[in-house]
Structure formats: structure tokens, C-alpha cells
Amino acid sequence: MSQTMKPVTAAAKLGIYLPAAPEEFQTTPLTRAELDALRADPPAWLTELRRNGPFPKEVMAQKLGISRSGLVRGGITEALTADQIGELIADPPEWLVRERETHRKVLEEEARLKSEQSR
Numbered sequence: 001m002s003q004t005m006k007p008v009t010a011a012a013k014l015g016i017y018l019p020a021a022p023e024e025f026q027t028t029p030l031t032r033a034e035l036d037a038l039r040a041d042p043p044a045w046l047t048e049l050r051r052n053g054p055f056p057k058e059v060m061a062q063k064l065g066i067s068r069s070g071l072v073r074g075g076i077t078e079a080l081t082a083d084q085i086g087e088l089i090a091d092p093p094e095w096l097v098r099e100r101e102t103h104r105k106v107l108e109e110e111a112r113l114k115s116e117q118s119r
Helices: 008-015 021-025 032-040 042-052 057-064 068-073 082-090 094-117
Strands: none
Touching: 008 021, 008 032, 042 082, 057 068, 057 082, 057 094, 068 094
């Protein structure tokens, strides 16, 4: 018998927002083979979600160039679509500019510390 994973785990591994997935995906555990099959030959709904969203927090933060905590500080509580993210990028509000700068500094500091540790 193959091990199964919860839909929330499968959604995270696929980088999709679970509530936007079809009902069957949301309620049915998947095996590793089924997950691999979805990755190898994604159905239309999966391709659409990956392209246009709505996206999970991790993906939204990456697309905006900020941390997940930055999303919270910016008041983003709902999943955003590609169009909504595009609007934020095109005309960034003050909180987004500030969070990008904060995120950039954190990444620089992490790189500096990693470099020191490898000496």
C-alpha cells in the first residue's frame, strides 16, 4: 500500500493555493505517484492556477520580492491573482517598497553570515 499525503501537503508541493483547486483535489489524499503524475503532465486546472493564481503566500511573497511576514505587515490577508500582483508591482505602495528594502537587507545579511561561516 502506498503512503498518501493530505491535499494541503500536495498543494504546497505543487505551489498552488488549495482553496482554488477543484473540490476533488481538496478532499482526496494523493500518493507520491499521483503527485509525480500531476507534475509530469499537469491538467488544465493546475496549469491555470500556476499561471494566474490565486497564489499561496509563499508564491505571492516570492513574486513581490518580500517575505511572508512582509505580506502580513502590508495587510495582505487574501490570496492574490497574477493580475493583482502585477498591479502592485507596476505601482508599488509605500509598504511594498519598504518591505522589499527590508527583505533585500535580510538576504544580504544572511549571505554575509554564510560567507563568514564558510571561512
